[in-house]
Amino acid sequence: MDGPHGLGVTTRAFGLKGPRGWAFREVSFDAEPGSLIAVEGPSGSGRTCLLLALTGRMRATTGSATVGEWHLPKQAAAVRRVSALAHVPGVTDLDPALTVGEHLRERALLERRFGGSLRALLRPRAERAAETEQRVDAALTAAGLDREALPKGSRTAVRDLERLEALRLSVALALIGGPRLLGVDDTDLKLSDAERAEVWALLRSLAEAGTTVVAVCSEAPEGAVTVSTSPREMETAETETRDAETGEAETAPAETGEAGTHEKEMVDALPATGRA
Known part of the structure; x- marks a missing residue:
């Protein structure tokens, strides 16, 4: 369960x-x-x-x-x-030209627009903004990313993040949707x-x-x-x-009197299987 x-x-x-x-x-x-x-x-x-x-x-x-x-x-x-994905090349890539704050705002807006209910969209703007900020802060805390510790805070560009910081940001973005x-x-x-x-x-x-x-x-x-x-x-x-x-086939009772007898990850897997 x-x-x-x-x-x-x-x-x-x-x-x-x-x-x-x-x-x-x-x-x-x-x-x-x-x-x-x-x-x-x-x-x-x-x-x-x-x-x-x-x-x-x-x-x-x-x-x-x-x-x-x-x-x-x-x-x-x-x-x-x-479900949500983080740090998946070609799927959740961060834009190196955008800042940490811009990534967070974009993800929060997308979540509010497509992840919530219609009733949530009809609530007062101030209430929705406060909830969004709370959700972003919770995601950053869970991902262990402190914006104030970054070189330029939320204005730090993704290209200036360390590898571990970029991974934490990707995880935080995924967590915003709960x-x-x-x-x-x-x-x-x-x-x-x-x-x-x-x-x-x-x-x-x-x-x-x-x-x-x-x-x-x-x-x-x-x-x-x-x-x-x-x-x-x-x-x-x-x-x-x-x-x-094979063992199950050999030990199963035969209805007709006869014994029953019963590589590397490919480059083009995504188009072949119909990635969503």
């Missing part, structure tokens, strides 16, 4: 195949609401595709997945409404060991606060629900599944 905020995630033989082969396959795991799920694997192993599929942004081709009360891929639109499932890509890309430890501390704090977090990484931290997309792990999972199915 779902907690007060986060969503449980369950997959069985979840996979995505395109014209050039498998992006990922035979992914099976169970995660409780408010879990920190680490998608572990080398670059090019399909880990980003899995992140996008779990958040309803890509359509899987095999197996099944349940996010909260919704089933993928049929109810992907519902999953998208309760997602129940948060997907974060490349959590350890070009970061020092100390910075990686800070990122995992941040993501763990979000999970402990109730939001289910799915994070892509090269090496999963201790205590996380680890899901591997490495080719060797995928081949092992596929072999185990095939052996289990």
